[in-house]
Amino acid sequence: MAAATPLLKDELDIVIPTIRNLDFLEMWRPFFEQYHLIIVQDGDPSKTIKVPEGFDYELYNRNDINKILGPKASCISFKDSACRCFGYMVSKKKYIFTIDDDCFVAKDPSGKEINALAQHIQNLLSPSTPAFFNTLYDPFRDGADFVRGYPFSLREGVPTAVSHGLWLNIPDYDAPTQLVKPLERNSRYVDAVLTIPKGTLFPMCGMNLGFNRDLIGPAMYFGLMGDGQPIGRYDDMWAGWCVKVICDHLGLGVKTGLPYIWHSKASNPFVNLKKEYKGIFWQEEIIPFFQAATLPKECTTVQQCYIELSKQVKEKLGKVDDYFVKLSDAMVTWIEAWDELNPGKDSAKLANGSAK
């Protein structure tokens, strides 16, 4: 039996974007109460967000963001849950868990309530295996191991930077799929965690996500979305593509699978379609861009990788739409703001001191 999962209660912040209320925290209380929360309040800053009793938290609304970042606040989205990345920037902890306010506690097939946070911690504290696929999924899980044929030299794995959880009930579909299948619910509990192989991109959903802020934090910029922007619902996607390219470059791992949360609210597919519309076309250009993106070996920190990526975004995606020129500038602003708020912290120090 594995040792009990460390709590990491002084090393982990829970970041929650909200415009509504935080009633959902009541059901997460047994799992979250010991942790510090960072609430990022989107929308009208004059509204008061009620946080249930007993939680230790800091709350930032738009006025706070503007005050803290000054002109750099322009990189933080407004009227979109993308604003949550401000919480990542302002945190002082090593690990972040972010969850949407319509995500409830799910039950596993035995009926037991799932402590999603504990699973993310387990995922983040055990190595990833991006170099070679293990057919029995995460070999570091209790009850699993590396299969025959898996080279021993690769069994140490690499540090895990990201833990991507999934959703029962309302699946994370795009608007067209939601419109075609309004009644589809995800009822399949897949009891697996696995590392997304090196060189493979994936759609990263920000609803139920954990990451090592020291290893990858500066790459978790959720882009320019929402108010005044031509696109929405691509914040986490954008971050995920940047993160994966950088993780692959720096030799870090990304896991996906458990834990599940129960996604309770289906957003309006017509509203979603309007937000996603441009993204559906743009992703056809964006994906090949990221698939082909390479970073020079001189880029050994996350910030360096990210700035380099922003240049490539401007050069190659700038041709697709002017939005990407703006986005590229915002990516730079984000890094400047990150470094200002996190002085002296050199992200992604590698054991061997060099990038691939």
Add this chain to the structure above:
Amino acid sequence: MAQVSIQDSEIDIVIGAVQSDLTSFMEEWRPIFSRYHLIIVKDPDLKEELKVAGGFNVNVYTKSDIDRVVGSSSSTVLFSGYSCCYFGYLMSRKKYIISVDDDCSLAKDNKGDMIDIVSQHVSNLTTPATPFFFNTLYDPYRKGADFVRGYPFSLRNGVACALSCGLWLNLADYDAPTQALKPGHRNYRYVDAVLTVPARTMMPVSGVNIGFDRELVGPALLPALRLAAEGKFRWETVEDIWCGMCVKVVCDHMGIGVKSGLPYVWREERGDAVESLKKEWEGVKLMEEVVPFFQSLRLSKAAVSAEQCVVEMAAAVKERLGPVDPVFARAADAMVNWIKLWKVAGSQTAVA
């Protein structure tokens, strides 16, 4: 997703008989296998008489058949032990082949139902694979699943799936050091997923429980990497691992897919990991060379068919791995001989 309906007559079940008495194995699998044509190949090294259960539509091949088709000098090397199943792949004329080890029995899924490995493998092979972008909800073609937000629409047609790699409950396919270190370790976790192994990602394919599209990749499932002290337990072989990487390179090159996950078989206890480890761990050492080689292998545009891919791969093996260890030079030769044999005995027009 609408599924193509496959006739039973398009499927062959190929069993390599490493044990001589197959009657209880066949009885166990009768509910699943009896409607299909079976090909049983007896390990040419097996001295005892092969016993099979009645009431099946089956072709049995033994050493004399292998000698007849191949010529007796090569047969004992190429098709001995677990590699006898490849003779079955050679002789088959069906589009889909399902192959399972003779020490496997029916497993139950997480609802307690018996798993029909044939229909699951066929379902995997007849629905598209998605190797170019990872879907976080796993196989989007399964009922109740779909592509997630952020998945490019242009990639949602998918590509043909050529290989379906199943898994094992109870005795998982670990190597000898792992099983010897954890003798009581058993796999009880039923993971209800099928997923496409992404393009350019290499993986260890276990020959214990597979299905494949013989028309697409038949020539690439080949017996080539034979260990010096290769034995009659999976712990003492790596031929399937080698073959699986060949197939993956071919699939990546041809832009077709490989899936992994369901179905599960129940793998019985057999052998002793510690004994196997004492006898043989050359395979474990060889993997250190094998994996980087396949990861970096790229084929030329001229290689269009699986056969052409294998010929190119064989040349690369000879050139780059041959100098490292003679076992690789022999593997390269075996690959070349296999393709010659395939052309003579394996292609659709050859007489079975």
